[in-house]
Amino acid sequence: MNLTEHYNKLYKESIGEISSDNYEIDPMLHAENDQRFGMSLLIKPPMAVKNEIQKFLEELKSIEPDQYYYPNSDIHITVISVVSCYDGLKLSNLNVPEYIELIEKSLENAQHMTINCKGITASPSCIMIQGFIEGNGLNEIRDNLRRNFKDSNLEQSIDERYLIQTAHATVFRFSEQLKEKEEFLALVDKYRNHDFGTFKVNTMELSYNDWYHREGLVTKLHEFKMANTDVKTQRA
Template identity: 55%
Template sequence: MNLAEHYHKLYTESVAKISAGNYETDHLIDSDTDQRFGITLVIRPDVATKGKIQQFLTEAKAIEPDQYYYQNSDIHITLISIISCYDGFDLKYIHVEDYIQLIQQVLARHKRFKIQFKGLTASPSCILVQGFLTDTLNEIRDDLRAGFKNSYLQQSIDKRYAIQTAHSTVIRFRSELARVDALLSLIEKYRDFDFGTFEVRQVELVYNDWYQREKFVKKLHQFSLS
């Protein structure tokens, strides 16, 4: 996959929809009855990179204060979704140690790698920071796919889609946009902004809700890359 082309196509199509009012709002963000949970391997950007993301988000909040903005604690890249969030999933249904052991065996074969966060793209429901990755990340994903496929462990890898990017969602639309043009102008301003390049040294296995909110996330294990 050519990531630059993929992000550009997504941006062009989504901005046209948002501009025309054909965007999607997520009403479950503020719901007290949302019980969608799963387990995910995530990557956390470094402090400097998250600081630059918050710089953009501060400007966006001034334009659209009622949307949902990711806090630093929640910003992440999905390395792979092992059990995609579904209503009613609970850790009591799995043996976490078996997952840790399989993942550790896979990660032991891989070294640290870098991700660059540069520019923004969009979907009809959210704004994303574009992540550009080395081959290592997708090699790890392929190894994990193979490992879980050959195991008895519950998993739903690639059931929704086969992840190939390294983006991070930073804004979700939860209500009608009040100043669409101003928001899109700001996104265009940051279209090619360099948010930073960071080395991935650790990967976290987490039990998480749909939005990866810190108050719901439970860290199950942290893996170190050599």
């Protein structure tokens, strides 16, 4: 996949929808009874990158203060959604040690990865930071995970919602109608190619999480440490 072309197409189509007031307001953002949980393998950008993202979000917030903005603690890049969030998934029903073992196997020959967080794209429901991966390491890891989970008896729903191929981070969701749409869109366009920073992936995190990865609802299950081409792990 050509990530630049993919992000450009997504941006053009989605900004057109937002401009026409066809954006999607998430009705569950402030629901008190949201019981959708899942299991994800994540990459957390370093603080320097997240702080740069917050500068953009603070500008957006000054225009549209009542929308949903991700705090630093919740910003992540999904490597793969092992079990997509659904209502009623209980952590106690998941054999966490077996998931860890299978993921460790999938990461055995993982190569160093560098991600450049540059520019923003959009969907009709959110704003995302674009991630560009140097090399093919992330795709190889995803392919290993798909293959190994397919051959296991563990609960999984990999690629059932969509085939994940990017390295984006969702940072904004619509929670109500835009009040200053033109000003909002102008600022989004201003940051279209902004460089938020580049970082080397040193760890991946397995989490039991809600739909929005809110810190208070996330249980960190395991951290996989990546050094050179070896993968070392640390119990959460």
